[in-house]
Amino acid sequence: MSEQHMSPVADNAAVRGGGQPPVLTITDLEVYYGNIAAVKGISLDVYQGEIVTLIGANGAGKSTTMRAISGLLKPRKGEIMFEGNKVSGLRGNEVAKLGIAQSPEGRRIFGRMTVAENLELGSFMRRDKAGIVEDMERVFDLFPRLKERIAQKGGTLSGGEQQMLAMGRALMARPRLLLLDEPSMGLAPVLVDVVFEIIERVNSQGTTILLVEQNALAALNIGNYAYVLETGHIGLQGAAKDLANNEDVRNAYLGHA
Amino acid sequence: MATAERSAPRFKLESLLGMAVLAGGVAWIIWSFATDPVIFTQVLTIGLSNGALYALIALGYTMVYGIIELINFAHGDLFMLGSVVGAIFLEEWLKQTSSSPKSWALLALTMVFAMAACALINIVIEKLAYRRLRNAPKLAPLITAVGVSFILQNIGILMNGSAPHSRTSVLPTSSVNIGSIEIRVKYIVVVAVTIPLLLLMTWIVQKTRVGKAMRATAQDRDASLLMGINVDRIISFTFALGGALAGAAGVLFVQVNGNTRYDAGFRLGLIAFTAAVLGGVGNLVGAVVGGVLIGVIQALNDGAPHFPGQKWTQTVMFSILIIMVIFRPGGIFGQHQQEKV
Numbered sequence: 001m002s003e004q005h006m007s008p009v010a011d012n013a014a015v016r017g018g019g020q021p022p023v024l025t026i027t028d029l030e031v032y033y034g035n036i037a038a039v040k041g042i043s044l045d046v047y048q049g050e051i052v053t054l055i056g057a058n059g060a061g062k063s064t065t066m067r068a069i070s071g072l073l074k075p076r077k078g079e080i081m082f083e084g085n086k087v088s089g090l091r092g093n094e095v096a097k098l099g100i101a102q103s104p105e106g107r108r109i110f111g112r113m114t115v116a117e118n119l120e121l122g123s124f125m126r127r128d129k130a131g132i133v134e135d136m137e138r139v140f141d142l143f144p145r146l147k148e149r150i151a152q153k154g155g156t157l158s159g160g161e162q163q164m165l166a167m168g169r170a171l172m173a174r175p176r177l178l179l180l181d182e183p184s185m186g187l188a189p190v191l192v193d194v195v196f197e198i199i200e201r202v203n204s205q206g207t208t209i210l211l212v213e214q215n216a217l218a219a220l221n222i223g224n225y226a227y228v229l230e231t232g233h234i235g236l237q238g239a240a241k242d243l244a245n246n247e248d249v250r251n252a253y254l255g256h257a
Numbered sequence: 258m259a260t261a262e263r264s265a266p267r268f269k270l271e272s273l274l275g276m277a278v279l280a281g282g283v284a285w286i287i288w289s290f291a292t293d294p295v296i297f298t299q300v301l302t303i304g305l306s307n308g309a310l311y312a313l314i315a316l317g318y319t320m321v322y323g324i325i326e327l328i329n330f331a332h333g334d335l336f337m338l339g340s341v342v343g344a345i346f347l348e349e350w351l352k353q354t355s356s357s358p359k360s361w362a363l364l365a366l367t368m369v370f371a372m373a374a375c376a377l378i379n380i381v382i383e384k385l386a387y388r389r390l391r392n393a394p395k396l397a398p399l400i401t402a403v404g405v406s407f408i409l410q411n412i413g414i415l416m417n418g419s420a421p422h423s424r425t426s427v428l429p430t431s432s433v434n435i436g437s438i439e440i441r442v443k444y445i446v447v448v449a450v451t452i453p454l455l456l457l458m459t460w461i462v463q464k465t466r467v468g469k470a471m472r473a474t475a476q477d478r479d480a481s482l483l484m485g486i487n488v489d490r491i492i493s494f495t496f497a498l499g500g501a502l503a504g505a506a507g508v509l510f511v512q513v514n515g516n517t518r519y520d521a522g523f524r525l526g527l528i529a530f531t532a533a534v535l536g537g538v539g540n541l542v543g544a545v546v547g548g549v550l551i552g553v554i555q556a557l558n559d560g561a562p563h564f565p566g567q568k569w570t571q572t573v574m575f576s577i578l579i580i581m582v583i584f585r586p587g588g589i590f591g592q593h594q595q596e597k598v
Contacts, residue, residue: 072479091489092482101483108480110473121473124466125485173485 016225017047023208024069024177029078029088031061031068038064040232041078046177051199051209053219053240055253056229062212063105065229066181069210070102071095082177097125101175105182105212107166111155115146118154118165122172131174139168142198160191167195171202178202181212196222216253220244228253271584285563292562298438300560301553306444306513308552309451313506314529315536315544316458317379317499323475323539324495326395327387330402333526334409335375335382335500339507341417341517343371344424347508353427360427364512368450371504379500380493388489406522413519421518428512447509454505455545458498462541471495475539528555531578537588547588551577 016022022045031039039061046052054062067073069080071092080088087095101122110118119139123132140147143164149157154165163183170178180199184192196218203209203222213219220226223240228249236243243249290297314336321329347353347367353360386405390398428443462468473481474491481488510525511517532551536543551574558564558573565573585591 070483072482092479093485093487096483096485104480104483108477108483110476110480112476113472117469121469121481121484121486124470124473169484 016045016050020048022047023083024210025079025081026065026069027079027081029065029068029080030076031064031073032076033064037232039068039075042227042229042232042234043078044227044234044237046208046210047225048208049203049206050224051203051211051222051240053211053213053223053226054229055213055216055219055226056235057253058214059231060229061232062229063181066102066104066179066210066212069095069179070100070104096173099173099176100179101170101173101177102179103163103166103170103181103183105185107159107162109154109157109162109165109169111153113154114151115149115154115157115165116151118169119146119172122169123174125173132172135172135174139171142171142201143168159186160188160195163187163191163195167198167202171207176208178207178209179212180209182214183211184213184215184218192218216249217244220249220254275584286557289557289561289563295437297557297561299440300556302440302444303560304553304556305549306447306552307556308532308549309448310506310510310513310548311525311529311532311552312545312548313451313454313502313509314525315532315548316455316541317503318530318533319536319538319541319544320495320499322533323541324471324492325387325391325398327398327402328530328538329387329499330399330526331382331405331409332499332503333522333524333529334406334413335379335522336503336507336510336525336529337413337517337519337522338378338409338416339371339375339504340511340521341413341507341519342374343367343504343508344422344511344517345416346370347427348424354425356427356429364427364508368505368508371508372501373504375500375504375507376497377500379496379503383493383496388492406526410519410522413522417517417519419519421516423516424511426512426515443513447513450505450509454502458502459541461498467491467494528574531574531581534578534581535589537590540588540590543588543590550589 024046026042026044028041028043029039030037030041042061042065044052044054054065056062064073068075069087071087071090071094075088078088079086082098082100085098087098087100110121113121119136123135126132145161146164146168149161154162157165167180167183170180183195183199187195192215199209199211200222211219211223220240220243226238226240226243227234228236228243236246236249238246244254314333317332317335318329321327321332347364351363351367353363382405386401387398390401426443428446430442432439432441433445462471470481470486470491471494473484473486474488478488481491510521528551529548532547533544534547535550536545536547554577555570555574558570559567581588
């Protein structure tokens with residue numbers, strides 16, 4: 001429970017964000033499925049411009065946390081604040097309007113719609129036609145494959161292409177915070193590298209990212225800060241570099257190196 | 258793998274049987290037409306007109322199923338309320354009981370009124386009865402729908418009485434003659450009103466922003482929320498659209514049949530449901546095709562030469578329902594769907 005003695009590398013938190021308050025703050029979040037607790041009181045911060053990674057085993061509560069941030073699940077306790085607005089308790093569409101987009105676990109693309117229609121739905125809330133066209137170009141620039149498949153139905157794409165579409169669709173909202181849930185799941189190793197490269201590019205273009213990953217090594221490589229979830233609690237936290245070198249993390253999540 | 262190989266010949270046999278039944282049906286229809294082309298064509302036009310009504314009602318079933326996977330058994334009764342509300346509005350409020358250009362204009366107004374009323378009623382039903390059960394096991398909203406059906410029937414009894422109430426049609430009773438074929442004007446009116454409604458509906462679903470949101474919501478509700486789509490409002494809108502079509506069907510039904518009855522929704526609802534199953538529940542085009550097909554099959558069976566005749570019509574239609582559910586649960590266009598009632 002006490003994060004202090006379990007996180008020997010947690011003391012550099014003060015330098016994050018350069019004195020600015022975090023864009024996303026989660027305090028004592030608890031989320032239940034029926035009577036079963038999936039997230040048992042976690043707190044975390046995401047600062048402007050960061051890539052924050054959330055790693056942990058299956059069932060640790062990573063996706064549950066993401067779904068709670070996006071308003072798809074109602075927290076039982078705790079608070080989620082985004083840019084000074086209380087997000088917890090809002091419905092999914094209201095959270096999206098505040099500037100949070102998610103590329104969800106399992107991609108969840110609209111299989112009976114074309115690639116173009118999927119991307120258009122990503123910009124559903126926006127009215128600035130010129131900006132939408134511009135962002136569509138940007139997505140095609142990041143994922144040239146999607147441009148080739150533009151008129152194809154989403155359900156006929158390969159797994160990697162669907163992942164690209166899910167990320168592109170989320171970017172079409174021009175979010176200020178992008179939640180990526182398992183973007184590398186089920187992808188061929190070559191594609192995994194491509195996807196992580198693109199995440200870095202999107203981040204360098206100014207989008208703050210919260211990344212959930214099972215591929216802990218790759219996630220820690222591109223992340224600024226990281227949290228390790230263990231059965232609903234935050235076990236360790238610290239600069240991603242430090243966690244990548246941490247003995248416990250290496251043993252538990254990075255194979256026996 | 259092994260089971261797939263083993264079941265392959267069985268599917269072949271089934272599709273052969275299906276072809277045989279289809280060929281037999283077509284041959285039967287040709288035989289009937291050849292015996293008496295005039296009667297056959299007249300009966301066919303009645304079938305098309307009835308089919309148009311079924312299509313309007315079937316669309317409400319199929320749209321609601323498409324978006325929340327609920328077979329809304331109260332939908333037929335909503336159609337009944339539309340017929341009663343429309344008839345009261347036209348006869349008792351607007352005092353129109355004879356055919357004149359003025360009464361035709363007021364009939365159009367009645368149509369708008371009944372459509373708005375049914376849209377509103379359907380929105381309220383969804384909000385009060387179905388919304389809370391959206392994440393409940395599927396049986397719960399289904400039973401609730403049956404309950405809502407009874408409530409609507411009782412409202413029907415309050416407004417219309419428990420016996421059939423005869424209503425006067427304001428449409429001309431004349432016929433149009435093409436050669437020796439005689440087509441009643443009222444049937445032409447039904448088709449002429451239905452087609453633009455169907456086109457309007459297609460346009461809304463395919464081309465508008467709200468239509469796009471409807472299609473997205475039907476495919477994945479959570480993903481739609483992530484896109485910023487107000488899913489609750491889109492579901493309300495879908496119920497409104499389905500309700501409006503049922504209201505239009507109700508008004509047209511009274512004009513064709515000249516009566517209102519509180520239990521009209523039960524039979525017509527089942528027929529329209531059969532039409533929706535025939536076209537594949539959830540498939541909009543399928544519902545229209547299914548509606549027209551059922552209308553035509555019913556009319557031919559009722560009146561065309563060499564068909565079993567009226568007393569067999571219900572048997573024929575519900576046999577179709579049973580055969581479809583067993584052999585082609587995905588409808589005549591055939592994509593297999595897992596969710597079933």
